[in-house]
Amino acid sequence: MLTIKNLHASVEEGHEILKGLNLGVKAGEVHAIMGPNGSGKSTLASVLAGKDGYEVTGGSVDFDGVDLLDLEAEDRAKEGLFLAFQYPVEIPGVSNINFLRTAINEIREYRKEDKMSAKDFLAKVKTASNLVELDSKLASRAVNVGFSGGEKKRNEIFQMAMLEPKLAILDETDSGLDIDALRIVSEGVNKLRSEGRSIILITHYQRLLEYIQPDFVHVLNDGKIIKTGTKELALELEEKGYDWINEEIAQ
Amino acid sequence: MELVLDNKVLEFVSDFKKPETISKVRKQALDALTGMDFPTTRVEEWKYTRVAKYVKRKYKQTQASTNIEEYAIADLNAHQLVFVNGYYDESLSTILDDDAVSVQKIDELDEEYYSDLVDGTEENVFSLINKAYQTGGVFIQIKKNKKANHPIHMIHVLEGEEVIANARHFVLAENGSKSEVIATFHSKNSANSFTNVVLEGHVESNASLTINKLQTEAKDVLHISNELFVQDESSNFLINTITTGAQLTRNGLDVIVEGENCHTEMNGAYLGTENQHMDNHTLIDQLYSNCTSSESYKGVMDGKSVGVFNGKVIVRQDAQKIAAYQSNKNILLSKTASVNSKPELEIYADDVRCSHGSTIGELDQEAIYYLRSRGISAASAKQLLVAGFIGDILDKVENEALRADIDELFLNDFGWKF
Numbered sequence: 069m070l071t072i073k074n075l076h077a078s079v080e081e082g083h084e085i086l087k088g089l090n091l092g093v094k095a096g097e098v099h100a101i102m103g104p105n106g107s108g109k110s111t112l113a114s115v116l117a118g119k120d121g122y123e124v125t126g127g128s129v130d131f132d133g134v135d136l137l138d139l140e141a142e143d144r145a146k147e148g149l150f151l152a153f154q155y156p157v158e159i160p161g162v163s164n165i166n167f168l169r170t171a172i173n174e175i176r177e178y179r180k181e182d183k184m185s186a187k188d189f190l191a192k193v194k195t196a197s198n199l200v201e202l203d204s205k206l207a208s209r210a211v212n213v214g215f216s217g218g219e220k221k222r223n224e225i226f227q228m229a230m231l232e233p234k235l236a237i238l239d240e241t242d243s244g245l246d247i248d249a250l251r252i253v254s255e256g257v258n259k260l261r262s263e264g265r266s267i268i269l270i271t272h273y274q275r276l277l278e279y280i281q282p283d284f285v286h287v288l289n290d291g292k293i294i295k296t297g298t299k300e301l302a303l304e305l306e307e308k309g310y311d312w313i314n315e316e317i318a319q
Numbered sequence: 320m321e322l323v324l325d326n327k328v329l330e331f332v333s334d335f336k337k338p339e340t341i342s343k344v345r346k347q348a349l350d351a352l353t354g355m356d357f358p359t360t361r362v363e364e365w366k367y368t369r370v371a372k373y374v375k376r377k378y379k380q381t382q383a384s385t386n387i388e389e390y391a392i393a394d395l396n397a398h399q400l401v402f403v404n405g406y407y408d409e410s411l412s413t414i415l416d417d418d419a420v421s422v423q424k425i426d427e428l429d430e431e432y433y434s435d436l437v438d439g440t441e442e443n444v445f446s447l448i449n450k451a452y453q454t455g456g457v458f459i460q461i462k463k464n465k466k467a468n469h470p471i472h473m474i475h476v477l478e479g480e481e482v483i484a485n486a487r488h489f490v491l492a493e494n495g496s497k498s499e500v501i502a503t504f505h506s507k508n509s510a511n512s513f514t515n516v517v518l519e520g521h522v523e524s525n526a527s528l529t530i531n532k533l534q535t536e537a538k539d540v541l542h543i544s545n546e547l548f549v550q551d552e553s554s555n556f557l558i559n560t561i562t563t564g565a566q567l568t569r570n571g572l573d574v575i576v577e578g579e580n581c582h583t584e585m586n587g588a589y590l591g592t593e594n595q596h597m598d599n600h601t602l603i604d605q606l607y608s609n610c611t612s613s614e615s616y617k618g619v620m621d622g623k624s625v626g627v628f629n630g631k632v633i634v635r636q637d638a639q640k641i642a643a644y645q646s647n648k649n650i651l652l653s654k655t656a657s658v659n660s661k662p663e664l665e666i667y668a669d670d671v672r673c674s675h676g677s678t679i680g681e682l683d684q685e686a687i688y689y690l691r692s693r694g695i696s697a698a699s700a701k702q703l704l705v706a707g708f709i710g711d712i713l714d715k716v717e718n719e720a721l722r723a724d725i726d727e728l729f730l731n732d733f734g735w736k737f
Contacts, residue, residue: 117692118691118692119688119692120684120688140691140697141688141691141692142691142692142693142694142695142696142697142700144692145691145692145693145694146694150692150693151692153689153692156689157683157685157686157688157689158686159683159686159689159690159703159704159707160707160708161704161706161707161708161709161710161711162690162703162704162706162707166703167690167693167695167703168693170695170699170703171690171693171694171695172694174694174695174696174699175694178694210707211689227693231693231694
């Protein structure tokens, strides 16, 4: 599904953040990427999603046979990539429903599929908003405007359910969520797990991984993945912090 | 002997037809013009709007016909009053059966009543040229305690080059009446022509008047409108001004609130491209207590277009408990577009709630990225954001048929869907 080889990326001012990152994600797998602040987690999400302001200086990213780095942000989404934002953007005057309809129609056009009928679209909105217990009123309100922190994160997963990506990157979706909201969001994500869909969870905290069980846990530090393990690694990190890994490597 | 005219205004009007009957209003306007000059940018009110090159031109007053089908709005089901080059064309007009509405020629307006009503209000050289040389227009009455059965659609068309259209209208919304006037402005093959329209009215006690104005003239004409409305106590006045047309537009709108418990609302949307110039000048003059006013203008400027907003709210000394809200927000879509925004509050009373604000910005890049990350192209993302920005102004147009017409216009002209 996703093969990242020796990825190097800098912010435009020239400071290198990703320093030779390798990662392989197969269809249906859930990978967690953990790491301390400033290790490059969010940069990785931004570089994969195609945000302006980053320069890829080396390496490659293959997404189901497509050179991901060669695509505009919108075409990456059309190829089946989805990023749940750490800080979802408020967009006054643009309704959730309206923009998702535009998105779905543009994605379908790109894939040479027929437009979705209004009836099918509304049915999908209903299913997707139930999935994360998103109030149907919020679905039709302006994107994220006046939403609480938890509602914004639920809205991200609602959009994921609407767009049905092949690969979803959840960038600190758990941050700022209380225990109830975390449960709701996690259950939503779990229901969206499928054989054909891969998920990358970027997180600081192990508690998300109690709800969404990953197949692999990676530790990102200083722009590289320095350790890979199973979900037990996350527990170890929670207990011991990150420093022991560096010490282990030094030895 | 050759007559040398050193007065630019008299030179400007020298070829205009002298009216057959010199009414009092015409005479006052003619007299006033003798001492007038065109405004330069040294005049504060015209600081950002330069009219010199337009008033050097010679314009002609010529009657013409037009294909009215092009300008009728589907499903509006309105009284349709047609003005071509400033002449009222009754043959093209359709007045429906409506016991609440009477439509007469502007010359039927009682001059004593009119002079009393507008006494003390300000004129400018363009409104005076209109009043001195007007070639037609209507005096519309909405009858006391009646609701107009149909909206009144005033269709203005410029036909032909170098034409001046001096239409003058007056709307009298009698006590307790309710009505909607839609004024649209169009042009056809009319390079270097000039719409110089005056629209005035009186909203009597407990009356409610809504005006929707849509100006979509071609980008090779000059459009100057002067609007003056007087509100009596407990009246409601709403005017929505939507401008996408003309090379240079100056919308001058004054509302004098002469009674308590009034509500005044003015909204505007202006969308400039290429090198269009769009100037909205508004005044709300609160003379009595317990009134509210709400003003919201939004501009989206692209290309090398220039927007100007100057909104003044005056709260007179005896006008207590006034709540006045004013806002002007602008988005620049290009580096070469610009907006000059000047909100003004003049408050002489001490118990009032007034707020005003003005912003000029660009589209939110984070929002564009967010939309793109969902598979929406950059162009569609911008379109969604612009529509989202201006949408709340368009939502003030409650008439569904007109709104559909505006949506179609925006889709065709800008590719913006709502």
